[in-house]
Each structure stands twice: as C-alpha cells, then as structure tokens.
Amino acid sequence: MNITVDADKCCGAGQCVLLAPDVFDQNEDDGIVVLLDATPPEALRAAVREAAEVCPAAAITVEERP
C-alpha cells in the first residue's frame, strides 16, 4: 500500500487522524494533514482505506500495490 495526500484539497477535518492516528496527523498551525507513514503495516491498512473513503475532501489516495 502506498498513500499520498493532497494538502491543497485537505480541509483540516481530522477524520483521518481519528481513524488512523499512526498514519495521519495534523499540522499544529492550519490543521492540514501530515502523512506520518506512507507505507503502513498490514494491521493499519483497513483503517487507512476507510480514512481515504471518509475524508470529506477526497484528499487521500491509496494505491494498493504489493
């Protein structure tokens, strides 16, 4: 799995941080997403997929490759 985030689209909702705090964080200043781990371990992937789906700005893209 490879994750990319589009900081320009992010609205700072923090839904991703609620779902996968080991993978996403928010900038202290403007709340924009900070990607902590672009290739998270298996155990976190379901939460990351859900985060990409629920992100209200469609700012998270997940590439499923081995």
Add this chain to the structure above:
Amino acid sequence: MTVPADVLVVGASAGGLAVAEALRRQGHRGGLTVLGAEPHPPYDRPPLSKQVLRGAWERERAHLRSAEQLGALEAEFILGDAAVRLDVAAREVLTASGRTLRADAVVLATGVTPCRLPGQDGLAGVHVLRTLDDALALREHLLAGPRLVVVGEGVLGAEVAASARGMGLDVTLAGLGPAVLADQLGDRIGGALTRLHAERGVGLRLGAAVRELTGSGGRVTGVRLATGELLPADAVVVAVGARPATGWLAGSGLRVDDGVVCDARCRAAPGVYAVGDVASWHHEGLGRRLRLENRTNAVEQAQVVAAGILGGDRPYVPVPYFWTDQYDVKIQAYGLPSAAAEVEVAEGDPEDGRFVALYREGGAVTGVLGWNMAKAARLRRPLVAGTMTLAAAPAVNVSTRA
C-alpha cells in the same frame, strides 16, 4: 437476515458513493447500481462555493474519484436519469427515462434542493448554488458584472460572499438574522464573522427581510428590502436554505417529515435505507431525531448503512462535524453548537484570530468550535462526544447550510 444480492443506491454524490464504496470494502460481492439525476460523475460540493467559484480549481478537481477508481468499484452508474417513483414493498424504482430498477436493498441518497424566492424563476441573473452546473453558471455571471447581492446569512451565503470578494466583486450580504451565522453559531461567533465580512468590504444588511427581486426585461436589477431600500445587482445569489429532495417519494408510503424518517439504524422500511442530507434518523445518544446537512455526515452515515445492508446491527451515533472556509478563516465545529448555548473561549485569543470556543448548555459541552485552530479543536472533540451519549430534548433539524 439474508444478505441482499442486489443493492440500488439512488443519488450519486457524497452519500451514495460512500455507501457503494463501503459495501464493497465490507465484502458485498453482489450487484450494485448507482442512479444519479445529474449527468456528472460523483463530485464534491464544498469546493463549489470556494475553489470552484473562485476559479482556483478546474471543475475536474472537484470529482470525488477518478474514472479508474470508479471502475474498480464494479458498480453500474446510471447517470443523468432521476428516480421518479419508489415501490417500497417491491423495492422497485422507476426512472424519468422509463427504466425500472429492482433490488433487494434500496438506499435513498438524494440530498436536498435549494429553496427559492418568489419570482426568482422568471429572472435571469438570480442563482442558487447546489450543483456543479450552478457553480459554473454563477462564476460565469460573476465575471460579467461587478455587483453581487447575496440573500441569506448562513454558511452558504457567507462563503459565496467571501469568494466573490476574493474575485474583487462589489458584494452586499442581506439576511434575516442579526449576524452572519448567528442562527447556527450564536451571537458571539456570529459577531466575529460579521466583523470579518465588514473588514473585507462586504456591505451588510442584517436583520433585513427581502421584499422582492426587481427586474427589467427578464433580467434581475436588484433586491428590495422590507425597509424599502433597493440594493442594485448584476447578479443575485439566493442562499436561504434547502429542503430534502423527497418529492419523488410521494405516494411511496414512506414517512417523510423534513427528510426521510428512519430508525436509529437509518432504515426507513425493511430493505430501504436513507443516507446523507435527506435522512432524518433517530440519534440514540441524543434521544431524538436529527438531520444533518454536512459533508462528513454523508460518509459516516454511509458506513452504518452499508453495514446494516450486509446484516450488521449498528445504530448511527455520530458526533456531528462541519467546517467552513471564509477568506483566510477556517472554522471547524464539532457537536451541535447552537445560538442558545453559552460560549466560552478555551484556548487561543479571538484578538489574534486563532481560538477554540466551547458551547455549553445546561452545564454540558454541546459544541467545540475552532477558528483557525483545527487541530486544537479536534483534540477537544472528546468533550462533546461525552454529551452526545446523554438523552436530551425534542426533534430538531440542524441545518448547518442555509
């Protein structure tokens, strides 16, 4: 409960798409059809009053998924065709073009339709803003004439005013409330927003009812207030709220009362669910019916609906959340901030343009609001999550978009 073979989703936007995606992610291998009235692939609405209106984004950027991602869903998208009738017992939907679609589970995700002012339909230059086509038409018009009047001081009206100022237009915002967003966020935050708009050069007519739209030769020329004042305009945006898009459900037997009435699991009838702006469901934590018009609600509710369709049994008990961007101010709100609550600044300082405010009712924290302090606001979300599990008062409609 048997797991349905075929699922039909009516409405191809944030909520409908999220149900389709969640169904696949949660293991649904059967048929999946998504019917949408608009010709466009699913796109996002929040940028319409912001980046798309300002012209910062090409329209494609507002698409929620790429063609490739939609293809991977293995769903049939029927776009540009509206549902016109639902047979609840047969779970059958008739469309405007004459298709009959039958499924084992039907999800209603038709959102809301903007309210209009009397006389607006016959006048060119008067706009509502709900769809991508609305946004593009409005943008084109804003580029052609300098004077814009926005009617409605809710979130949508305020965002349009901010975006139009950013484009250099001469903007007047007229609304019934005493301050920008006062209905939703109360006088204190509403006052701060009103000052913000005034500082950025928006002409404000608050506490002002609109008497009529004036026109000449079929084109709008202005907005007359009840005070008699005439606000001249090249374009007018009417942002006075929206109503659930439930007209097509008349005669279906479903209960419609400010939205599709659902139980705590977002079920309107056996095998029929509702999601997003159109759904009015029983929030078990609050002990009352709630309908939310915000972006995260659509996708969060979709997770529960998909689980329910696949045989799960989860009530939908969210902490409501919405954001709004106006100029360089980003507001985040958790819970149910209301005009009735007491507001206290918990962190930061309004003077510095960065703070977190808490809304309290009856001693309990009912809302957390961040003003250019998104992360700090989120960190206080648990305060309000606690109160959302307490039983409370009668049915309300919390419309954050007006």
